[in-house]
Amino acid sequence: MRVKGFSAAAVQAGIRYRDRLDLGLIYSDVPAVAAGAFTTNLVKAAPVLLDMERLRQGRAQAVLVNAGNANACTGERGMEVAVATAAMAARQLGIDEELVQVASTGVIGEQMATEPFARAMPELAGALSADGFDDLARAMMTTDTRPKTATATVFLDGVEVSVLGVAKGSGMIMPDMATMLCFVVTDAQIVFPVLRQIVKSGVDRSFNRITVDGDTSTNDTVLVMANGAAGNPWIDEENPEAARIFAGAVHAVFRELALKIVEDGEGATKLVTIRVTGGRDAESAMNAAQTIANSALVKTAFFGEDANWGRIIAALGRSGCVFSPDRVSISFDDVLMVQNGQGLGRAAEEAATAVLGQRHFTVTVDLGDGMETAEVYTCDLSVDYVKINADYRS
Amino acid sequence: MRVKGFSAAAVQAGIRYRDRLDLGLIYSDVPAVAAGAFTTNLVKAAPVLLDMERLRQGRAQAVLVNAGNANACTGERGMEVAVATAAMAARQLGIDEELVQVASTGVIGEQMATEPFARAMPELAGALSADGFDDLARAMMTTDTRPKTATATVFLDGVEVSVLGVAKGSGMIMPDMATMLCFVVTDAQIVFPVLRQIVKSGVDRSFNRITVDGDTSTNDTVLVMANGAAGNPWIDEENPEAARIFAGAVHAVFRELALKIVEDGEGATKLVTIRVTGGRDAESAMNAAQTIANSALVKTAFFGEDANWGRIIAALGRSGCVFSPDRVSISFDDVLMVQNGQGLGRAAEEAATAVLGQRHFTVTVDLGDGMETAEVYTCDLSVDYVKINADYRS
Numbered sequence: 001m002r003v004k005g006f007s008a009a010a011v012q013a014g015i016r017y018r019d020r021l022d023l024g025l026i027y028s029d030v031p032a033v034a035a036g037a038f039t040t041n042l043v044k045a046a047p048v049l050l051d052m053e054r055l056r057q058g059r060a061q062a063v064l065v066n067a068g069n070a071n072a073c074t075g076e077r078g079m080e081v082a083v084a085t086a087a088m089a090a091r092q093l094g095i096d097e098e099l100v101q102v103a104s105t106g107v108i109g110e111q112m113a114t115e116p117f118a119r120a121m122p123e124l125a126g127a128l129s130a131d132g133f134d135d136l137a138r139a140m141m142t143t144d145t146r147p148k149t150a151t152a153t154v155f156l157d158g159v160e161v162s163v164l165g166v167a168k169g170s171g172m173i174m175p176d177m178a179t180m181l182c183f184v185v186t187d188a189q190i191v192f193p194v195l196r197q198i199v200k201s202g203v204d205r206s207f208n209r210i211t212v213d214g215d216t217s218t219n220d221t222v223l224v225m226a227n228g229a230a231g232n233p234w235i236d237e238e239n240p241e242a243a244r245i246f247a248g249a250v251h252a253v254f255r256e257l258a259l260k261i262v263e264d265g266e267g268a269t270k271l272v273t274i275r276v277t278g279g280r281d282a283e284s285a286m287n288a289a290q291t292i293a294n295s296a297l298v299k300t301a302f303f304g305e306d307a308n309w310g311r312i313i314a315a316l317g318r319s320g321c322v323f324s325p326d327r328v329s330i331s332f333d334d335v336l337m338v339q340n341g342q343g344l345g346r347a348a349e350e351a352a353t354a355v356l357g358q359r360h361f362t363v364t365v366d367l368g369d370g371m372e373t374a375e376v377y378t379c380d381l382s383v384d385y386v387k388i389n390a391d392y393r394s
Numbered sequence: 395m396r397v398k399g400f401s402a403a404a405v406q407a408g409i410r411y412r413d414r415l416d417l418g419l420i421y422s423d424v425p426a427v428a429a430g431a432f433t434t435n436l437v438k439a440a441p442v443l444l445d446m447e448r449l450r451q452g453r454a455q456a457v458l459v460n461a462g463n464a465n466a467c468t469g470e471r472g473m474e475v476a477v478a479t480a481a482m483a484a485r486q487l488g489i490d491e492e493l494v495q496v497a498s499t500g501v502i503g504e505q506m507a508t509e510p511f512a513r514a515m516p517e518l519a520g521a522l523s524a525d526g527f528d529d530l531a532r533a534m535m536t537t538d539t540r541p542k543t544a545t546a547t548v549f550l551d552g553v554e555v556s557v558l559g560v561a562k563g564s565g566m567i568m569p570d571m572a573t574m575l576c577f578v579v580t581d582a583q584i585v586f587p588v589l590r591q592i593v594k595s596g597v598d599r600s601f602n603r604i605t606v607d608g609d610t611s612t613n614d615t616v617l618v619m620a621n622g623a624a625g626n627p628w629i630d631e632e633n634p635e636a637a638r639i640f641a642g643a644v645h646a647v648f649r650e651l652a653l654k655i656v657e658d659g660e661g662a663t664k665l666v667t668i669r670v671t672g673g674r675d676a677e678s679a680m681n682a683a684q685t686i687a688n689s690a691l692v693k694t695a696f697f698g699e700d701a702n703w704g705r706i707i708a709a710l711g712r713s714g715c716v717f718s719p720d721r722v723s724i725s726f727d728d729v730l731m732v733q734n735g736q737g738l739g740r741a742a743e744e745a746a747t748a749v750l751g752q753r754h755f756t757v758t759v760d761l762g763d764g765m766e767t768a769e770v771y772t773c774d775l776s777v778d779y780v781k782i783n784a785d786y787r788s
Contacts, residue, residue, distance in 0.1 A: 300784045
């Protein structure tokens with residue numbers, strides 16, 4: 001899919017890897033309205049700090065993204081590098097450098113050389129194309145096994161508006177943003193405050209609901225750019241219906257990318273939805289869902305296709321969520337496995353084990369204590385997760 | 395080592411496993427002063443609930459412990475089983491059943507048959523011996539690869555007092571007590587309030603400072619029994635010096651057992667001390683240490699012997715601990731790897747990598763922000779951890 005007025009490209013810059021795309025660029029023909037969400041980690045990488053500062057103006061025209069080096073924990077020199085690489089892109093594109101966002105993913109704590117950027121910039125800008133987003137998605141990959149894109153189209157007052165997103169991420173993922181980069185471009189015409197609100201509520205329901213390993217990164221970035229090329233009537237506070245429809249499209253793209261990230265979690269073989277229902281309050285239901293979704297013992301049981309509900313109950317019990325153990329029920333998809341806190345025996349277990357053999361399934365934990373619900377998406381913890389992370393830098 | 399007036403035994407009862415010890419008994423010739431600490435998990439197994447109730451009297455004379463079934467999430471029937479097995483032991487030993495403590499470890503959520511207990515009880519009681527604690531330590535094992543015992547001896551007013559502890563535990567370990575059973579017997583003569591205080595402060599500094607996988611169990615139990623057979627002058631509030639010396643012995647046994655549990659963590663190849671110094675307050679220093687110690691990415695890096703300090707910084711950043719990233723330093727044993735938030739380069743990294751090749755090492759994270767210190771003991775996350783936990787019930 002193409003989005004009017006946007007182009008992208010990627011090249012082999014040799015930042016760390018050889019013979020693969022590792023540097024990408026997104027460009028809008030005109031300055032776009034832009035809103036973002038960034039890591040909540042106290043330690044923020046230089047590009048994140050720079051982007052947050054620049055996004056205060058609510059506008060951006062280009063994004064320069066590299067893999068191989070996260071430019072995190074690199075001090076003042078790291079910030080100089082972020083500013084310098086953004087300036088190179090601005091010069092090449094002939095735009096204001098304040099309109100360039102930068103994003104980096106890869107190893108933490110190593111200074112990033114600017115020479116590969118300088119060498120690659122002419123080729124990169126020259127390759128910009130409306131069809132370049134697939135290449136861009138590939139250039140962002142680290143331990144990802146596949147590029148991740150998602151699209152949506154809506155009609156606003158009869159005008160077609162397109163939304164295209166690319167993302168990367170597979171480890172260090174946790175509900176709080178993680179080593180996860182997501183860029184969404186749209187030709188919608190929209191005012192900044194409404195776009196910002198749509199990004200915020202969308203992140204809460206998508207990227208902040210996924211977990212691979214409970215770790216959060218220094219570099220997480222979600223950035224949405226809207227350049228208005230579709231020519232739809234302005235989406236603003238006076239036009240809540242258009243805002244609602246457009247938000248639906250953006251949120252669908254967010255959600256699809258978020259689930260693709262979990263599904264491609266490091267070493268993951270299964271995508272599991274943890275749904276907690278019957279909670280007394282929303283916070284404790286979410287807390288319970290997150291504790292289950294992050295439990296190493298629960299996740300290894302998923303990997304082993306073992307309907308080990310005892311580990312789920314044990315995780316629930318340490319979550320801080322207040323509930324009555326003798327009212328809890330647990331289902332794997334439609335198979336009720338635990339009722340009133342007790343297992344339903346061999347036949348239920350066999351049926352549940354069959355559910356665990358699937359690539360996707362939902363674990364529903366009903367606390368039997370109220371009306372609140374929470375949902376988190378996780379994956380299993382496999383032998384390959386350990387192998388990938390033990391060997392990452394070697 | 396023997397402890398006056400205490401005996402122990404273990405037999406093959408066939409509760410779940412075949413051809414191995416799985417049922418053990420500790421017996422004191424006289425009712426002993428007893429104090430315990432139990433899981434903080436909201437979901438508590440039947441034996442834990444029974445023990446907590448019975449320990450209110452501050453006395454116990456026997457402990458019946460089994461492996462293979464945790465008798466957790468088993469409802470009213472599970473409590474009946476716990477009471478019934480304790481009554482069998484009491485009848486066999488000719489003591490008050492209220493003086494029998496029970497402990498179970500193994501699979502959660504399956505009803506436990508009482509027949510194996512009934513069949514084994516005469517042989518078990520008949521085998522009681524002052525030298526039986528090694529067998530007992532073996533009978534408690536689940537995924538443990540070796541039995542865990544520790545001893546200490548002190549002189550109180552010229553009288554020799556012995557302390558002997560046995561423990562099991564290797565997964566589901568987290569600072570809050572975990573599937574961990576620990577029984578300590580001593581011939582000290584001590585009043586209940588002082589013993590209770592010594593147990594509480596000791597648990598805080600030992601078992602509550604270790605983590606294998608961040609999960610906590612429904613069955614954790616620490617129980618200390620003191621039968622007074624040594625004939626030392628009473629340890630009580632009037633005798634703080636004796637209490638101090640005796641506490642030192644109990645705490646040394648706790649600490650030795652706690653470290654043995656981490657060292658035998660499921661799949662662990664390394665025992666790692668995480669020490670956070672320079673914290674502004676004690677709580678956030680502890681929070682930082684625990685977050686680092688539980689990070690899957692940090693632990694897989696230990697397994698891979700990769701001095702990946704970026705992951706340590708990232709874990710620190712999401713811990714909730716307030717600090718200045720540009721003041722942080724990180725050392726692996728004596729090797730300074732990070733100063734003022736930045737890596738010290740290739741030579742430091744090579745020296746740090748050598749440290750990570752050891753079986754034991756300490757990671758010191760100095761926040762440079764105050765005087766508070768916290769220490770947590772963890773292990774690496776290995777391929778075998780996943781294999782063990784994916785296959786546990788099969």
